[in-house]
Amino acid sequence: MKNQAEQLEQELTEKLTLTFGKQLKEATTKDMFQVVCLVMKESIHANWQKTKQLYRETNSKQVYYFSMEFLLGRLVESNLLNMGQLETYQQALRSLGFDPERVFMEEHDAGLGNGGLGRLAACFLDSLASLQLPGNGMGIRYKYGLFQQKVVDGYQVELPDYWLKDEYMWETKRSDRTVEVRFGGTVETSFEHHKLQFHHHDYERVLAIPYDVPIVGFQNETVNTLRLWSAESTANHFHFHSSRGHDYYHYLDYKRSVEKISEFLYPDDSTYAGKVLRLKQQYFLVSAGLQSILQQCKQKALPMEQLSRHVVLQINDTHPSLVVPELMRLLLDEEGLGWDEAWAITTETVAYTNHTTLNEALETWPKDMIEMLFPRIYLIIEEINERFCQSLWHDYPELRDKIAELAIISYDQIHMAHLAIVGSFSVNGVAELHTRILKERVMKSFYTIFPERFTNKTNGITHRRWLMNCNPGLARLLTEAIGDSWIKDADRLADIIPFSSDRGFQEAIAEVKHDNKKKLAAYIYQHARIPVNEQSIFDVQIKRLHGYKRQLLNVFHIIHLYQRCLENPALEFTPRTFIFGAKAAPGYTFAKHVIKLINAVADKVNHHPLVKEKLKVIFLENYQVSLAERIIPAADISEQISTASKEASGTGNMKLMMNGALTIGTEDGANVEIQQLVGEENIFTFGLTSDEVFALQQHGSYRARDYYNQDRRLQQILDLFVNEHFTSDDVEFKDIFYSLLYNNDEFFVLKDFDSYVHAQRCVDATYRNQEKWLEKSIINIGRSGTFASDRTIREYAADIWNIHPPASR
Structure with a gap:
């Protein structure tokens, strides 16, 4: 009787012959990847049809x-994991003479997204199906x-x-x-x-x-x-x-x-x-x-x-x-419904997730452009706006002076967030702090009008991909310690917390982390030709390159350490490897200058004889999901250093936490909830709070140049930007210099610098006590189950969508 792997070997071999007309010895890894997918799809498509039929029969x-x-x-590995067939396929491929990892890597990352917004959507789809x-x-x-x-x-x-x-x-x-x-x-x-x-x-x-x-x-x-x-x-x-x-x-x-x-x-x-x-x-x-x-x-x-x-x-x-006016168009023009009936249906069917507090990210479009491209849609938006403004005038006299501010169409611009709020039955933020800011500041007047619509749904990540799939060593260790119930119920990860001070378990965790760091170090050397100390702290910042995410603050700290090493070659601290992954939008000049700065600093630091054994700076190009899956399991420190109040939630912070990295971060987005879960002693926080940021912005009392004048460290760092130390072109980094000193440092990099350096010293001191560090790491892993997207989707399903598994109807 053949076992599963042997049966699969035969299936793969037969499919190879039928599809490509090749014998096994002629097959490339790309051929084998396609064959693997074809065999997988047979069972996937059968279940796909059954699922659709079930939804139809139950009128779900x-x-x-x-x-x-x-x-x-x-998707190949995550699909195999979800099918319960990953190990079987790996075994069969090895028996056929193929390296499973090389076969799976033949799949290109689907070019359907950019950052956290798209990854969140992917995690949500995984959880919907898994639940x-x-x-x-x-x-x-x-x-x-x-x-x-x-x-x-x-x-x-x-x-x-x-x-x-x-x-x-x-x-x-x-x-x-x-x-x-x-x-x-x-x-x-x-x-x-x-x-x-x-x-x-x-x-x-x-x-x-x-x-x-x-x-x-x-x-x-x-x-x-x-x-x-x-x-x-x-x-x-x-x-x-x-x-x-x-x-x-x-x-x-x-x-x-x-x-x-x-x-x-x-x-x-x-x-x-x-x-x-x-x-x-x-x-x-x-x-x-x-x-x-x-x-x-x-x-x-x-x-x-x-x-x-x-x-x-x-x-x-x-x-x-535009879901709002388009649904109205279809109901009015195609289905023949009246306005009131169509509007009631629309506002009972549409729900809106807000992802930002940044004004520039709250989309507006010229009304002339909307009218030109979608003349019927424009008429509908115009009518929605007219009726909404009339309701404000009659029902909310205290808001009459704010009608222009709240209108969907004002000053020849169409405000898409306003359209979404007015046309939906639910408006949710994606972290507790973010939702509070929406209610109290960014959308305060809308909250006054529609208080019942506003709710919070803190983001989540699928622990199946971001722990089981990308960190199998850690997943096995967790299962050995607490059983496998955490795989379907991520809250059960908390069962490992009693092991946090167990030396044997700590050593096992440390061994898994070191193995992941060795793998990443090998990848870095293969792709960047830079040798990395596997015993160093792997300090990771991987996210979209944007001013508010403050990769620049990270670079300031690196330059500060670099200068301290030059001033005192005998300076003792734990060697550190700083790892960046980020794309800048093609038209975002400032962000592109920051990438150039990171690489210029890396070139100087990585080759300086007095520094290179203590510091390394790595910028890994073309950051994407598959690269994140390599970096995250190896990270010791998770850089979540956005200006407080600017990051809606974050999901990278959750992935890194789940893999045992400790967070250094501001009290922003979901960092606040991480701190509440793990305790202040198990996270490194620093910097302005969101309320302090709002106060500085409101009163206009911040003067970046004062910090430059009063802090010798900042003077040394910023002066290097304009004295050709990191580049032969003395204008290369002047845009960064001017944005901080002449445009008054919009994201408070200089203000938070001293607090950040102090927090980084705490990181170094804590890492030196490996027993204490590992205890904190295990507690972070144990508390990370709260951020599983299964929890988020259960909350959406119960509180907003009112959907259920068909079997329970």
Whole structure:
């Protein structure tokens, strides 16, 4: 009787022959990767169909998660893990003469996201399926991801991320579900059958082709769907055989403009054309997704009046806010409902997640642009705005002087966050502090009007990917100590806390961490040719490059240590390896200068004979999910040093904590909740609080130059930016210099520097006592279960969506 691995070997070999016509000895790792996926898909697709059938038979209420990003990472390993087949496939591949890791690495990271927003969406889909909840994703099938980052002479260089150059093994094209999305044109009105009718003419037609990706639940046979939309042209309304020869070239221009809609994730919006394209992307996703949802409802013969009983539309940040007017359009113009009825349905069906307190991230669009691109949608937004402003005037006289501030359309701009709040039944923040700031500051007046809508849902991460999959050594150790119940119930990770002071368990934890550091050190040497001390503290900051995330503050500390070493070569401290991973938006000049600065400092530090044995600085290019999975298990310190009040939540802080890193951070986002869980003694906090930041901003009392003048360390650091120490060009880093001293240090880098240095000294002193350090690390791992996305999704399901596993209905 063959065991599972032997049976699988035979299946893989047969599939290789049938698919590629090759013998095993001829097969490449890429061939074997594709064969593995084909065999996996047979069981995945069977369960996929069963899941869809179950939802139909039970008439399950379903949530549709609209997001411009889904940062999936590689799916082959996570799918095998969720199927309970990872070890079997690894064993079979080894028996066939293949290295499983090399085979799995043939899968490119899907270029469908950029940062925490997209990774959160991916974690949520995993948890929905793993909890057997009816939930689906709606996104765009970008041909190119954000960009592939290369570092050339220290500078970020953007190359196309053509992740679809090879077949994406997990998607299934559903041409039968194609819908049409319309742009531009004119709208005419007529009065027919005692009702005002709207007629759309001369519009540009775009076909939206869905590609479905299965989302596999953890060992439960549930497979949900991520639907990705691709924009394609239609030639139906072009007259190729007319006497006008230019029609053919007109069609080519049209075809190219259509393909751009789903070509790039976040096109550069620094130009008018870029803004138009980004706005078209948002409507394309919204219109295609809503049309397909309503089609499914009609196939089930569900009355539109009962839509909210069967469907929830969750919009992830403001990007899909056009869900509100587009649903209204479909209900009014296609389904023939009246305004009041359509508005009631819309506001009972749409829910909105806010992800930011930054004003520049609360999207606004010129009303003329909306009117040009979506004339009927503009009329609907105009009507929503008029009715909302009238209600403010009549029902909230105390807010009359704030109507312009609260209006959806004001000063020729359409405020997408306002549209989302007014048009939804739920508005949630993503951490306790973030939600408090929304209620008390950023959206205080809206909270006065709609207090029942505001709620908190602290972000979470899927512990299956971010612990089981990327840190199998730690996962095995935890299971040996406390059993495997934590795999399905992450709260049970707390069962390891009694072991936190057990020397044997501490040593086992230390061994796992050291093994992960060795692997990362080998990767760093392979890709950067820099030798790294495996005994050093691995100090990690991996996240999008932005001023408020303050990679610059981290660099200040590195330069400070570098200068101390030069002043006192005998200075004693634990060797430290600083590891950065970050992409800067192509048009964000300041962030690109910071990347250049990190690499310039690295070049100086890594080669200086007095410093290189104590400090190393590593910038790993092209940060993405698969790279994070290498870095996070090896991290000792998690840098979460954003300016207080600016980071909504964070999820990197949760992943690093779950893998035993200790957090150094401000009291910002979910750092606050981490501190509450682990205790002040098991986290390194520093810097201004959010209330202190608001006070400084409100009173205008902060003077960055005073800190420069009064702190010799800051003088030394900043002067190096303009004296050619790190570069032969004395203007290279002047933008950074001026932003701090002449633009008054918007993110309080200089203000928090002294507190940060003090916290870093505490890190060093604590690390020297390995017994105490490991105790803190184990406590962090034990408390991290609170941040599992399963918990977050259970809260969404119960408090906002009102959805249930079909079996429990």
